[in-house]
Amino acid sequence: MRSAWRWLLAISLTASISQAQANGWNMPVGVTDVSADIYGLHMTIFWICVVIGLLVFGVMFYSLFRYRHSKGAKAANFHEHTSVEVLWTAIPILILVGMAVPATATLKNMYDASDAELDVMITGQQWRWRYEYLGEDVAFNSSMSTPRAQIRGEEERGEHYLLEVDQPLVLPINRKVRFLMTSDDVIHSWWVPDFAVKQDTIPGFINENWVKINEPGIYRGQCAELCGMDHGFMPIVVHALEEEEFDSWLAERKEAAEEEAMGADREWELAELMERGETVYQAICSSCHQGEGQGVPPAFPALAGNQELIDDLDWHLDKVLNGVSGTAMPAFRSTLNPVEVAAVVTYTRNAWGNDTGDLVQPSVVVEQIAQ
Amino acid sequence: MAPKLPPQHNLQHSSTAVADGQAHHAHPAQPKGILRWLLTTNHKEIGSLYLIFSLTMFFIGGIFALVVRAELFQPGLQLVNPEFFNQMTTMHGLIMVFAAVMPAFTGLANWMIPLQIGAPDMALPRLNNFSFWLLPVAFTLLLSTLLMPGGGPNFGWTFYAPLSTTYAPPSTTFFILALHIAGISSILGAINIIATILNMRAPGMRLMDMPLFVWTWLITAFLLIAVMPVLAGVITMMLMDINFGTSFFDAAGGGDPVLFQHLFWFFGHPEVYIMILPAFGIVSAIIPTFARKPLFGYASMVYATAAIALLSFLVWAHHMFVVGLPLVAELFFMYTTMLIAVPTGVKVFNWVTTLFRGSISFESPMLFALAFVVLFTIGGFSGLMLAIAPADFQYHDTYFVVAHFHYVLVPGAIFAIMAGVYYWLPKWTGHYPNERLAQWHFWFSIIGVNLTFFPMHFAGLAGMPRRIPDYALQFADFNMLSSIGAFFFGTSQLIFVLVIVLCVRGGKKAPAKAWEGAEDLEWTVPSPAPLHTFETPPVFHRSSH
Numbered sequence: 001m002r003s004a005w006r007w008l009l010a011i012s013l014t015a016s017i018s019q020a021q022a023n024g025w026n027m028p029v030g031v032t033d034v035s036a037d038i039y040g041l042h043m044t045i046f047w048i049c050v051v052i053g054l055l056v057f058g059v060m061f062y063s064l065f066r067y068r069h070s071k072g073a074k075a076a077n078f079h080e081h082t083s084v085e086v087l088w089t090a091i092p093i094l095i096l097v098g099m100a101v102p103a104t105a106t107l108k109n110m111y112d113a114s115d116a117e118l119d120v121m122i123t124g125q126q127w128r129w130r131y132e133y134l135g136e137d138v139a140f141n142s143s144m145s146t147p148r149a150q151i152r153g154e155e156e157r158g159e160h161y162l163l164e165v166d167q168p169l170v171l172p173i174n175r176k177v178r179f180l181m182t183s184d185d186v187i188h189s190w191w192v193p194d195f196a197v198k199q200d201t202i203p204g205f206i207n208e209n210w211v212k213i214n215e216p217g218i219y220r221g222q223c224a225e226l227c228g229m230d231h232g233f234m235p236i237v238v239h240a241l242e243e244e245e246f247d248s249w250l251a252e253r254k255e256a257a258e259e260e261a262m263g264a265d266r267e268w269e270l271a272e273l274m275e276r277g278e279t280v281y282q283a284i285c286s287s288c289h290q291g292e293g294q295g296v297p298p299a300f301p302a303l304a305g306n307q308e309l310i311d312d313l314d315w316h317l318d319k320v321l322n323g324v325s326g327t328a329m330p331a332f333r334s335t336l337n338p339v340e341v342a343a344v345v346t347y348t349r350n351a352w353g354n355d356t357g358d359l360v361q362p363s364v365v366v367e368q369i370a371q
Numbered sequence: 372m373a374p375k376l377p378p379q380h381n382l383q384h385s386s387t388a389v390a391d392g393q394a395h396h397a398h399p400a401q402p403k404g405i406l407r408w409l410l411t412t413n414h415k416e417i418g419s420l421y422l423i424f425s426l427t428m429f430f431i432g433g434i435f436a437l438v439v440r441a442e443l444f445q446p447g448l449q450l451v452n453p454e455f456f457n458q459m460t461t462m463h464g465l466i467m468v469f470a471a472v473m474p475a476f477t478g479l480a481n482w483m484i485p486l487q488i489g490a491p492d493m494a495l496p497r498l499n500n501f502s503f504w505l506l507p508v509a510f511t512l513l514l515s516t517l518l519m520p521g522g523g524p525n526f527g528w529t530f531y532a533p534l535s536t537t538y539a540p541p542s543t544t545f546f547i548l549a550l551h552i553a554g555i556s557s558i559l560g561a562i563n564i565i566a567t568i569l570n571m572r573a574p575g576m577r578l579m580d581m582p583l584f585v586w587t588w589l590i591t592a593f594l595l596i597a598v599m600p601v602l603a604g605v606i607t608m609m610l611m612d613i614n615f616g617t618s619f620f621d622a623a624g625g626g627d628p629v630l631f632q633h634l635f636w637f638f639g640h641p642e643v644y645i646m647i648l649p650a651f652g653i654v655s656a657i658i659p660t661f662a663r664k665p666l667f668g669y670a671s672m673v674y675a676t677a678a679i680a681l682l683s684f685l686v687w688a689h690h691m692f693v694v695g696l697p698l699v700a701e702l703f704f705m706y707t708t709m710l711i712a713v714p715t716g717v718k719v720f721n722w723v724t725t726l727f728r729g730s731i732s733f734e735s736p737m738l739f740a741l742a743f744v745v746l747f748t749i750g751g752f753s754g755l756m757l758a759i760a761p762a763d764f765q766y767h768d769t770y771f772v773v774a775h776f777h778y779v780l781v782p783g784a785i786f787a788i789m790a791g792v793y794y795w796l797p798k799w800t801g802h803y804p805n806e807r808l809a810q811w812h813f814w815f816s817i818i819g820v821n822l823t824f825f826p827m828h829f830a831g832l833a834g835m836p837r838r839i840p841d842y843a844l845q846f847a848d849f850n851m852l853s854s855i856g857a858f859f860f861g862t863s864q865l866i867f868v869l870v871i872v873l874c875v876r877g878g879k880k881a882p883a884k885a886w887e888g889a890e891d892l893e894w895t896v897p898s899p900a901p902l903h904t905f906e907t908p909p910v911f912h913r914s915s916h
């Protein structure tokens with residue numbers, strides 16, 4: 001009878017754990033071998049803790065119930081027992097050694113980023129990610145695409161609220177992909193739970209991690225290290241494609257990048273630049289300088305009606321290209337292409353009542369960068 | 372062995388030659404009103420000041436937490452903007468760690484260590500006064516940063532560079548000054564405690580006769596002296612980076628942001644034990660009292676405490692498993708961290724075995740102490756899980772970590788402090804606390820604490836990062852529960868204040884030995900303890916240890 005109860009308990013616990021899995025109460029098993037190994041370690045140590053807990057709390061609550069003063073319990077007077085004390089020091093050590101062995105093996109595997117077939121550079125910036133496919137001339141920024149109106153509750157929130165981006169990272173399945181991770185400003189942390197990849201991106205350091213995805217799909221994560229005001233709005237979305245699909249996607253992106261580079265040579269119309277500039281502004285600049293250029297002084301100065309900016313085009317261009325040291329304003333010379341810089345500078349000089357009428361051609365930006 | 376109780380033996384005799392009643396005539400007239408508290412050098416009065424200060428800060432830090440929980444009640448930004456949210460999480464952490472938990476333990480140490488070792492006062496009474504009065508200065512300054520342009524600290528209580536240097540608000544310089552002042556206060560307090568314990572024990576009381584609260588505080592004080600200067604160093608480097616153009620932590624100038632984390636956690640990990648070792652001492656006093664049975668494994672408790680303290684210097688980088696440490700470092704810090712489970716386990720086993728075949732009653736101090744054992748152990752389990760470095764890649768910086776450290780700090784450190792307050796209130800005031808209200812306080816607290824922090828385990832495992840002002844929709848239920856629990860817990864702490872106020876004003880009279888099973892020296896002096904006690908050293912009888 002007693003053992004039947006024990007079985008029932010075990011079955012219901014197991015059932016509730018797998019239920020938890022489905023409902024998002026537990027760590028995901030994920031879609032890589034490493035994430036599955038980590039899930040295994042997590043559940044093993046969890047069950048060890050449960051068993052120890054049941055034993056310790058069992059004795060404790062038994063004693064609390066059995067030896068109540070109100071029921072006339074008389075206290076014993078023992079206060080030492082060497083062999084018991086040695087035993088309960090030794091047994092935990094053995095359990096820990098048993099736990100350390102598989103943990104060490106998993107960790108060694110996680111640290112082996114050799115023989116990768118693709119290198120992706122991940123750069124954290126306040127508050128977006130930049131992905132560069134090394135050796136492929138493909139690079140882009142990835143910002144949260146959830147509208148601010150949803151955050152303020154003025155619009156209904158979508159299914160992937162706060163976990164959606166304008167341009168996801170695209171990766172192939174079944175290939176070992178090495179990540180090289182750094183930051184342009186403060187420390188961020190790139191985390192996708194389904195890959196069990198979490199790695200800080202640190203200015204001045206290049207960290208390494210890797211992933212080999214087993215199943216195609218869309219995987220979501222977030223920045224995990226407090227990185228300032230919009231830390232909570234720095235999601236990660238990864239599209240994992242079949243290998244052939246990925247190859248053709250990469251080829252397409254390469255072609256598009258070449259076209260974009262050509263665009264720097266031609267003359268652009270004001271309307272074209274304004275349209276492009278607004279897109280760039282909303283994706284890159286608005287998190288600090290706000291949607292209408294009003295800023296959050298003193299940390300993030302207003303751009304609308306900013307006299308210094310309106311009066312001096314060269315100053316303006318210099319700040320966008322080279323940043324302002326000692327502040328949160330980064331240098332965009334290497335993260336935006338000349339067309340994007342020209343567009344966003346033209347846009348900020350003509351939007352929100354900054355009616356300078358200035359039109360900055362991409363070719364001017366190219367010159368400026370060359371100097 | 373060196374002779375015990377060297378010259379101060381004579382000193383005591385000279386100052387205690389006067390009988391109790393006449394002692395006051397020997398001193399100049401006591402100042403009245405506010406001056407009395409500003410100038411007091413009496414360990415009991417300073418202890419009370421520490422405890423009142425800590426309780427005040429507990430509520431201020433608690434209000435900050437409630438702002439955070441109110442914003443997180445549902446998805447979206449409703450009440451505060453992300454800038455202010457970050458200031459609230461940061462201030463909540465700083466105030467709770469440095470202004471609530473640490474001063475509470477120092478207050479208990481001030482009150483109880485002289486009483487437990489049979490000393491007339493702390494060894495350095497004027498320094499004691501100075502140590503306390505630094506605190507209101509430090510934390511008024513810290514709180515005032517919230518009103519400064521650009522707002523207060525917004526980089527988390529761990530203030531990682533360069534977010535806290537290059538990218539920090541202008542008020543950061545004041546934050547550094549405030550922390551310096553608080554740090555000096557801690558160091559001076561620690562020096563005083565060590566001097567008192569090593570020099571002023573009653574004749575015949577060996578180190579291995581001391582109550583465990585005294586032992587744990589002795590070890591804690593050494594930890595404080597060892598690591599507060601490291602904190603002072605790291606914030607001074609920040610100060611230089613911000614104001615004097617150095618680049619300790621600025622990669623653009625050749626500095627190293629990871630160095631900051633090594634220094635911070637070399638302070639920060641022992642700091643965690645600074646907040647829990649005295650709690651072990653309190654619980655080790657209360658459980659034997661209400662089990663009416665001597666503490667099991669006194670010697671192993673002392674050794675386990677010392678082992679935990681030593682290990683605390685070798686585990687700091689387990690807070691940094693995802694910063695890209697080399698593999699050998701990860702393995703080293705994983706193994707040492709797992710090892711901490713051994714002495715901690717010994718402590719829990721000892722407490723449980725003390726209960727076994729005791730004669731147990733359930734007054735409010737005991738309830739809090741028992742809850743401590745269970746819930747601290749749960750926090751220990753999640754700590755063991757976090758020690759597994761590969762798994763930490765998933766747990767790190769999520770709500771799982773938030774759940775873990777709140778389990779060891781709230782039903783851990785803070786429940787132990789409350790247990791201690793209920794245990795010693797009869798000694799301080801001469802009255803028993805209102806038991807019925809205290810039991811309400813206990814049951815509300817234990818429900819509130821679990822409702823607040825248990826769902827955080829699930830939120831973290833499901834993928835919610837910490838320190839975010841808004842979250843994806845799948846975390847909504849967990850957060851709503853946590854927020855309800857937090858308001859429940861916060862509100863029920865008002866009962867605690869009520870019990871204390873009522874107990875100071877009156878209540879059932881307590882005899883010298885307020886609890887039937889209590890053994891230590893503090894129960895030999897009258898309740899309330901008179902302003903001056905043990906002017907003649909007591910005769911110490913070695914009892915059960």
